[in-house]
Amino acid sequence: MNTKRLTEHNIEQAAVVLKRGGLLGIPTETVYGLGADGLNPTAVTHIFEAKGRPQDNPLILHIPAADWLERYCRDIPPAAYALADRFWPGPLTMILKRGEMVPDVVTAGLDTVGMRCPAHPVCRAIIKAADIPVAAPSGNTSGKPSPTTAEHMLADMDGKIDAIVDGGPCAVGVESTIIDLTCTPPRLLRPGGVTLEQLESVLGEVAVDAAVRRRMGEGERPRAPGMKYRHYAPRAPVTVVKGRPEETASYIAQHALPGSGVLCFDEFTRLFPEQVVTRLGTAADPADQARHVFDALRFFDGTDVTGIWAQCPDETGVGLAVANRLNKAAGFHIIDLAKEEP
Ligand code: TXA
Numbered sequence: 001m002n003t004k005r006l007t008e009h010n011i012e013q014a015a016v017v018l019k020r021g022g023l024l025g026i027p028t029e030t031v032y033g034l035g036a037d038g039l040n041p042t043a044v045t046h047i048f049e050a051k052g053r054p055q056d057n058p059l060i061l062h063i064p065a066a067d068w069l070e071r072y073c074r075d076i077p078p079a080a081y082a083l084a085d086r087f088w089p090g091p092l093t094m095i096l097k098r099g100e101m102v103p104d105v106v107t108a109g110l111d112t113v114g115m116r117c118p119a120h121p122v123c124r125a126i127i128k129a130a131d132i133p134v135a136a137p138s139g140n141t142s143g144k145p146s147p148t149t150a151e152h153m154l155a156d157m158d159g160k161i162d163a164i165v166d167g168g169p170c171a172v173g174v175e176s177t178i179i180d181l182t183c184t185p186p187r188l189l190r191p192g193g194v195t196l197e198q199l200e201s202v203l204g205e206v207a208v209d210a211a212v213r214r215r216m217g218e219g220e221r222p223r224a225p226g227m228k229y230r231h232y233a234p235r236a237p238v239t240v241v242k243g244r245p246e247e248t249a250s251y252i253a254q255h256a257l258p259g260s261g262v263l264c265f266d267e268f269t270r271l272f273p274e275q276v277v278t279r280l281g282t283a284a285d286p287a288d289q290a291r292h293v294f295d296a297l298r299f300f301d302g303t304d305v306t307g308i309w310a311q312c313p314d315e316t317g318v319g320l321a322v323a324n325r326l327n328k329a330a331g332f333h334i335i336d337l338a339k340e341e342p
């Protein structure tokens with residue numbers, strides 16, 4: 001298949017791809033998505049095929065406004081509208097009880113469905129023009145880092161999708177925050193651009209799913225099925241070093257062999273003259289790091305490094321999302337300097 005390149009000037013053409021049951025690469029403020037008509041089971045099946053995604057991993061539906069929730073969800077709690085008021089359109093996905101219209105293949109048979117109202121103006125224009133809920137996972141091949149530019153999405157999907165709309169680089173850079181509102185207290189399933197602290201300010205108590213901070217054991221099941229899979233992984237194994245930025249930088253400088261990969265905060269690049277270095281963003285700015293983390297992980301696949309060291313931010317604010325993506329890329333292979341000290 002010849003994948004068409006579209007821009008913000010081709011909104012109608014993009015909407016037609018969706019309405020005809022095709023696959024469309026869509027820019028969002030978080031990452032690029034692989035979109036299809038969320039009410040068309042055949043189209044949705046093609047998403048799983050293009051990504052090589054396991055069938056038991058459900059998709060989220062993208063809608064233009066909170067007043068579409070009633071069409072696809074039931075027993076919607078007031079908290080959903082409170083969150084929508086504050087954070088939609090934006091990088092927040094809510095898990096709600098699923099309505100009858102939603103096809104099984106979208107939810108992987110679960111009785112809940114993920115709902116998101118994205119902020120990217122091009123994405124919003126396409127959804128409005130198509131006038132359908134758009135099912136869209138991140139536009140990467142299953143297991144790979146999520147794409148934050150059209151070029152990165154094409155590296156995985158060229159020839160496998162009907163068209164892609166180039167909406168520029170993504171402003172947030174990591175996938176949406178996922179909050180499950182079907183349990184009490186509400187539970188954070190995946191950290192993202194809307195922070196845990198922001199959710200707590202609206203919801204009060206918020207539980208954090210164990211899969212956010214550690215590897216699931218044999219037989220354990222995270223509530224977001226996708227959190228159990230190996231993810232974001234470059235070809236070379238990654239080791240994450242946690243602790244104060246100066247200390248993690250000097251630890252890596254002492255341990256990284258010449259020629260190995262280093263993913264470090266901007267301030268420390270000069271410490272690694274013999275390594276293959278890419279920068280994560282400034283140490284004090286996790287939002288900057290979020291914009292770089294997937295590009296940085298992808299970068300190493302274009303090199304011949306056989307191992308990668310990564311500095312990791314602390315887990316406050318958007319730092320929780322950056323740390324989660326790095327830890328997953330590392331298969332939770334983490335050296336915590338606070339625990340190493342005598
Ligand atoms: O920012 C985003 O959310 C991007 C853009 C394209 O919108 N989309 C995205 O989709 O990251 P995906 O499929 O790559 O990640 C969705 C995650 C998966 O881990 C999936 O298991 C989980 O959401 N999920 C979907 N429906 C769920 C449900 N009903 N209950 C629990 N987890 C669910």
Ligand code: MG
Nearest residue numbers: 137138146175
């Ligand atoms: Mg994904």
